[in-house]
Amino acid sequence: MQRLSTKLILLLALCFAGMTPATAQQNPPANAELLKKGEYLARAGDCIACHTAREGKTFAGGLPMKTPFGTLYTSNITPDPQTGIGTWTSDQFYRMMHDGRFPDGGLVYPAMPFGSYTKVTREDSDAIYAYLRSVPPVKQVNKPHELTFPFNNRSLIIGWRTLFFNEGEFKPDPTKSAEWNRGAYLVEGLGHCGMCHTAINALGGSSESQAFEGGLIPMQYWYAPSLTSNKEAGLGEWSIQEIVDYLRTGVSARGAVYGPMAEVVYNSLQYLNDEDIRAMAVYLKGLAQGTSPDKPPPALPTAESSLLLSLGKQIYDRDCASCHGATGLGMPPHYPPLAANQSIQMASAVNAIRMVLNGGYPPGTAGNPMPYGMPPFAQRLSDDEVAAVVTYIRTSWGNRGAPVSARQANELRTATLK
Amino acid sequence: MGVAAVARYVSLIRLCFVFFTLPFLPAVAQTPERAPDTMAARVLACASCHGAQGEGTSDVYFPRLAGKPAGYLYNQLVAFRDGRRKYPPMNYLLEFLPDDYLKKMADYFASLRPPFPEPAIPTVSDAILARGESIVKHGDTQRGIPPCASCHGPSFGGMEPAIPGLLGLRASYISAQLGGWRYGTRTAAAPDCMQIVASLLTEDDVKAVAAYLSSRPAPADPSFAPQGSLPMPLACGSEPR
Numbered sequence: 001m002q003r004l005s006t007k008l009i010l011l012l013a014l015c016f017a018g019m020t021p022a023t024a025q026q027n028p029p030a031n032a033e034l035l036k037k038g039e040y041l042a043r044a045g046d047c048i049a050c051h052t053a054r055e056g057k058t059f060a061g062g063l064p065m066k067t068p069f070g071t072l073y074t075s076n077i078t079p080d081p082q083t084g085i086g087t088w089t090s091d092q093f094y095r096m097m098h099d100g101r102f103p104d105g106g107l108v109y110p111a112m113p114f115g116s117y118t119k120v121t122r123e124d125s126d127a128i129y130a131y132l133r134s135v136p137p138v139k140q141v142n143k144p145h146e147l148t149f150p151f152n153n154r155s156l157i158i159g160w161r162t163l164f165f166n167e168g169e170f171k172p173d174p175t176k177s178a179e180w181n182r183g184a185y186l187v188e189g190l191g192h193c194g195m196c197h198t199a200i201n202a203l204g205g206s207s208e209s210q211a212f213e214g215g216l217i218p219m220q221y222w223y224a225p226s227l228t229s230n231k232e233a234g235l236g237e238w239s240i241q242e243i244v245d246y247l248r249t250g251v252s253a254r255g256a257v258y259g260p261m262a263e264v265v266y267n268s269l270q271y272l273n274d275e276d277i278r279a280m281a282v283y284l285k286g287l288a289q290g291t292s293p294d295k296p297p298p299a300l301p302t303a304e305s306s307l308l309l310s311l312g313k314q315i316y317d318r319d320c321a322s323c324h325g326a327t328g329l330g331m332p333p334h335y336p337p338l339a340a341n342q343s344i345q346m347a348s349a350v351n352a353i354r355m356v357l358n359g360g361y362p363p364g365t366a367g368n369p370m371p372y373g374m375p376p377f378a379q380r381l382s383d384d385e386v387a388a389v390v391t392y393i394r395t396s397w398g399n400r401g402a403p404v405s406a407r408q409a410n411e412l413r414t415a416t417l418k
Numbered sequence: 419m420g421v422a423a424v425a426r427y428v429s430l431i432r433l434c435f436v437f438f439t440l441p442f443l444p445a446v447a448q449t450p451e452r453a454p455d456t457m458a459a460r461v462l463a464c465a466s467c468h469g470a471q472g473e474g475t476s477d478v479y480f481p482r483l484a485g486k487p488a489g490y491l492y493n494q495l496v497a498f499r500d501g502r503r504k505y506p507p508m509n510y511l512l513e514f515l516p517d518d519y520l521k522k523m524a525d526y527f528a529s530l531r532p533p534f535p536e537p538a539i540p541t542v543s544d545a546i547l548a549r550g551e552s553i554v555k556h557g558d559t560q561r562g563i564p565p566c567a568s569c570h571g572p573s574f575g576g577m578e579p580a581i582p583g584l585l586g587l588r589a590s591y592i593s594a595q596l597g598g599w600r601y602g603t604r605t606a607a608a609p610d611c612m613q614i615v616a617s618l619l620t621e622d623d624v625k626a627v628a629a630y631l632s633s634r635p636a637p638a639d640p641s642f643a644p645q646g647s648l649p650m651p652l653a654c655g656s657e658p659r
Contacts, residue, residue: 054500054501055500055501055502262513262514263513263514265514266514323453323462325451331451331452331453334452334453334459335453358507358510358511359463359466359511360463360510360511361463361511361512361514361515362514363514363515364514364515364516364518364519369516369518369519370460370519370522371460371515371519372453372459372460372462372463373460373461373462373463373464373511374463375462375463375464375465375466375467376463376466376467376507376511377466378507379466379467379477379507380466
């Protein structure tokens, strides 16, 4: 018996010995490493979020993207030769990422963030290319865009590019640390954070001088706060650990992600490694240094305002205090603090109003797999009550936000939830 | 004072310090309170519409969740998350929650047994109510409508793993769901048996069925039937036989 098993083991060992070189040939370790790197970088670029439709096949495109100019449908980036990018060379792929052009020279609509991806190195672009060639091909013809006149004319993109597109790979700043430069590369390049956190003007462009200064995201009715102002989402006063927690798990001692940022953490940031998240945190914290001192708190002298506040307090104590605390301290990280929370008191009240109306769950992530949710109150509170409670949290416990009106609450009640 | 005396003096002070601060320590540790590590706390977001125990609220369009089979609740959570069942507030809330967590939420609400609400006092005529009872219990063989009871159970408690109970729901909710199937805003895994059933019903049938079901008293045994124990005249993608 023992001899038999020895023989068996020997036989098995021989089989495996015979197989190993063949397997290695098919999938050389260098290639596996490249694919892994490409997959990781594709996560950092959050390709999946736009290039996968709901319940659709991964990377097969077809997701409708509403813009003020009409609806764009994302494209199939699987390696299918007819309907995907199977015939593209790595040069052509790099040209798309770097210069926003199709292989035939045609111009890409800037909903594809090539304005950010232009900063990606050739080496990283090649890794993403290799990875995308390794995913299962899906035969799915791209849906034609539904753009209104005159935006259906692609040559208009030339004008847009002249105004808003600066081609060029990321150039490290030699006066900063390697960590800071890595963070800058990820935030400005693959992370394409500026796509939301820089105001979009009427022409659908964003100016470099206003980079990361925040703005309302068109069609989504969420305000992407400034990353340069500590009065908004500037992270100058956050510890590196708090920023890391926020980006990676979706919750932190300072606040939780919500709205479109929840998508970014869910599909992209939770997959990044410690060093990269830390590098992004270091860079983001640095972005927000040296902002102007606080404005004095807004005066609330009128009788109307004091009525608003007393109603607001009444609602807060009844519906909010059990989680967020009577003095707005919350129970971090799961019940975010409202006192001294930048997101509550920033100039735009859009996000605070929407959180009260729609509630929300932070994303379920590896670091926070069972998040705690905020209940929606749209069905329970009137416009006046929403305005009152949001005014109360924006102006209490040292918060310095401005009061909001019932009309503002009403406008967001009808904001489409997609 | 010698060195040793100083040292003794210092340790005495330390001792006092420890004694005096000890009683206060737990209070200090509690200051940054943590959210309770329970499912109840995690699903508080559901409570404002579905009740703290999933028993439903006074809003007639929001259903009872408690005690429905976990497979059914899970299918609905996934369908809302992926947009196959359309209701923007639910689609939005669940958008970034992983399968494992939705499964836990489903298990949680399936395990709860809060009391049923008082049955609705029918606002329709006895004739309509009788029509509802007839469809619910016997179907309409001529028009190919199966009885609700054939899949949802003779006492309408549902069947494991994925057929829901029909009691404790209000007429408005029931008729809105049947309407949702007819108009395609609510769909289930193919073959979508409820889509077939709902499309066979007229507006009046829907009204009658909803009125009858919502007027039923709480079941004596509020549990669902074991898998495979009911005849199921139609193939149903959500309930593999």
